[in-house]
Amino acid sequence: MQKYVQTDLTKIKLLTSHIFPQLLLILVMLIMVILLSVTSPFFLTWDNLRNIFDHSSLYIILALGMTFVISSGGIDLSVGAVAALSGVCMAAAMQGGLEAGLSILGGLIVGGLMGAANGSIISFLKINPFIVTLGVMSLSRGLALIITGGIPIYGFPRDFTWWGNGHIGPFNPPMLLAAFLTVLAAVVLNMSRFGYYTLALGGNEEALRRSGVSIHLYKIIVYILSGVAAALGGLVVTARLNTAEPLAGWMLEMDSIAAVVLGGTSMKGGKGSVAGTVTACLLLGMLRNGLVILSIPSYYQQLVIGIIILAAVIIAEVRSGKNLAFINK
Amino acid sequence: MLQVEKDPFIRLRNIKKTFGHVVALDGVDLDVCPGEVTALVGDNGAGKSTLIKIISGVLYPDEGEISLNGKTYRHLTPPVAIELGISTVYQDLALVDCRDVASNIFLGREPLKARFFVDKKRMNRESEELLRKLKVSIPSVTTPVEFLSGGQRQGIAVARSINQQGKMIIFDEPTAAMGVGESARVLKLIRSLGDEGFAVLIISHNLHHVFSISDRICVLRNGRLVKDFRTENTNPDQVVGFITGSNQRTEEFRKGSTKA
Numbered sequence: 007m008q009k010y011v012q013t014d015l016t017k018i019k020l021l022t023s024h025i026f027p028q029l030l031l032i033l034v035m036l037i038m039v040i041l042l043s044v045t046s047p048f049f050l051t052w053d054n055l056r057n058i059f060d061h062s063s064l065y066i067i068l069a070l071g072m073t074f075v076i077s078s079g080g081i082d083l084s085v086g087a088v089a090a091l092s093g094v095c096m097a098a099a100m101q102g103g104l105e106a107g108l109s110i111l112g113g114l115i116v117g118g119l120m121g122a123a124n125g126s127i128i129s130f131l132k133i134n135p136f137i138v139t140l141g142v143m144s145l146s147r148g149l150a151l152i153i154t155g156g157i158p159i160y161g162f163p164r165d166f167t168w169w170g171n172g173h174i175g176p177f178n179p180p181m182l183l184a185a186f187l188t189v190l191a192a193v194v195l196n197m198s199r200f201g202y203y204t205l206a207l208g209g210n211e212e213a214l215r216r217s218g219v220s221i222h223l224y225k226i227i228v229y230i231l232s233g234v235a236a237a238l239g240g241l242v243v244t245a246r247l248n249t250a251e252p253l254a255g256w257m258l259e260m261d262s263i264a265a266v267v268l269g270g271t272s273m274k275g276g277k278g279s280v281a282g283t284v285t286a287c288l289l290l291g292m293l294r295n296g297l298v299i300l301s302i303p304s305y306y307q308q309l310v311i312g313i314i315i316l317a318a319v320i321i322a323e324v325r326s327g328k329n330l331a332f333i334n335k
Numbered sequence: 336m337l338q339v340e341k342d343p344f345i346r347l348r349n350i351k352k353t354f355g356h357v358v359a360l361d362g363v364d365l366d367v368c369p370g371e372v373t374a375l376v377g378d379n380g381a382g383k384s385t386l387i388k389i390i391s392g393v394l395y396p397d398e399g400e401i402s403l404n405g406k407t408y409r410h411l412t413p414p415v416a417i418e419l420g421i422s423t424v425y426q427d428l429a430l431v432d433c434r435d436v437a438s439n440i441f442l443g444r445e446p447l448k449a450r451f452f453v454d455k456k457r458m459n460r461e462s463e464e465l466l467r468k469l470k471v472s473i474p475s476v477t478t479p480v481e482f483l484s485g486g487q488r489q490g491i492a493v494a495r496s497i498n499q500q501g502k503m504i505i506f507d508e509p510t511a512a513m514g515v516g517e518s519a520r521v522l523k524l525i526r527s528l529g530d531e532g533f534a535v536l537i538i539s540h541n542l543h544h545v546f547s548i549s550d551r552i553c554v555l556r557n558g559r560l561v562k563d564f565r566t567e568n569t570n571p572d573q574v575v576g577f578i579t580g581s582n583q584r585t586e587e588f589r590k591g592s593t594k595a
Contacts, residue, residue, distance in 0.1 A: 198453065199447065199453055205431075209432060216429045217429075217442045218413060276431065
């Protein structure tokens with residue numbers, strides 16, 4: 007009989023493979039905090055930190071949905087447009103005399119339906135998610151423009167704008183919503199059967215199917231989650247600006263994807279980190295804030311963020327190569 | 336061994352399957368008994384894979400019956416087959432590489448606590464027990480499967496089949512692309528499953544492996560089951576003769592039959 011041994015080697019491997027991206031992010035974040043607080047006395051004040059959290063909350067909400075999609079081996083390019091469409095639908099409903107709560111619910115359902123459309127087409131017709139969500143993105147943006155006639159809708163009841171500008175103690179609703187969803191997403195992804203299947207879908211869809219699990223169902227739910235997350239993002243944007251803008255959330259899908267990848271979730275699927283996604287969102291938020299504080303022109307923001315994302319992806323790739331070499335020894 | 340165990344676990348009768356003009360199976364009868372390792376051998380295109388796909392429910396036969404648990408089915412589907420205790424260890428093993436050993440063993444049947452949370456502790460504990468029973472040695476049940484060797488991965492795929500409450504386990508070329516030491520360990524594992532009372536059906540091209548572990552050898556040729564040997568009553572030359580058809584031709588020649 008062979009001995010049942012627990013080697014230390016695996017522990018080292020797990021440490022390098024799982025926590026490394028997050029550790030690196032936190033390290034970069036610390037360096038940034040130190041640099042920025044040295045260069046600007048304003049950076050490390052509660053008001054400014056609150057600002058960063060407030061701005062990051064929108065990105066966090068969308069990126070959490072994207073974390074599930076990318077972990078399952080897919081991608082969702084429609085989230086920015088779905089956020090705009092949902093916001094517009096909420097606004098149109100309120101304009102039509104519906105109360106705030108029901109309008110919000112309606113907007114969330116619209117987001118969920120768009121997600122269901124994405125998921126159903128991708129799963130049943132086996133079409134590349136990139137193309138499908140690109141189509142739904144254009145479709146949603148088009149619908150948002152048609153509903154508004156291209157003109158932003160503004161002026162909402164207090165019940166609605168509270169979701170963007172309200173106060174709960176020192177915090178505001180978007181922050182708390184983002185915090186709540188973060189905890190929820192972490193629990194669901196890592197501890198629930200749905201989370202297990204999301205990761206298994208990204209790892210080996212066929213294996214999951216042969217184990218007797220309905221992969222269509224779970225795939226569609228993943229995209230519905232992303233759609234609802236986008237709609238919640240639409241709620242935050244619309245309530246914050248007190249305006250439903252058909253072109254809101256422009257390029258938000260790119261920011262979400264960037265944050266997810268930066269956070270260590272594998273584009274190949276099968277590995278997802280909620281903590282990483284949230285850390286990356288905060289890092290990007292801090293970076294934008296820092297560049298503004300240091301009065302660096304906004305054009306440079308795009309450049310710097312692009313460089314950071316590229317660096318993160320390259321580091322991840324090099325590291326995985328190294329890992330394999332280490333294991334093969 | 337008990338008398339009851341001699342009853343076949345699954346009984347296939349007159350199974351026919353064609354793909355267009357190609358006749359893959361032409362009226363195959365096969366019984367697989369619990370406590371026995373039955374090897375299915377035959378040349379490429381003899382219909383081995385088609386037959387196991389029909390048993391695991393992936394393909395439906397055009398004609399014939401499958402009897403199991405006192406019931407007769409026209410065909411099975413993958414969930415029904417799993418439900419009835421038929422588990423297949425596929426050649427590609429169907430493991431989720433990036434997930435850990437326990438998650439793979441419990442894939443599709445994760446135990447829950449409080450109706451929501453996956454009971455990870457129980458999964459780890461039961462996986463460890465199962466692997467120890469199967470004498471599969473791995474570093475830890477929390478290791479991602481991608482870091483394990485071919486033999487260890489095979490062991491995990493087997494553990495999953497048993498965990499699906501499998502009573503019959505089908506192996507499709509379990510030792511293909513495996514080293515000598517690793518093959519030996521996997522073969523030992525398969526043999527031990529037979530000894531523990533599982534009905535084991537194995538496809539292999541390697542006659543040496545087949546002879547070392549099987550109780551019965553069934554030879555498929557051109558979609559027909561041409562010979563059903565007890566392993567102890569035959570030898571590799573004879574089996575090869577039936578696989579290639581040279582034996583049959585000799586026999587037919589002796590009988591004076593000149594069937595084309």
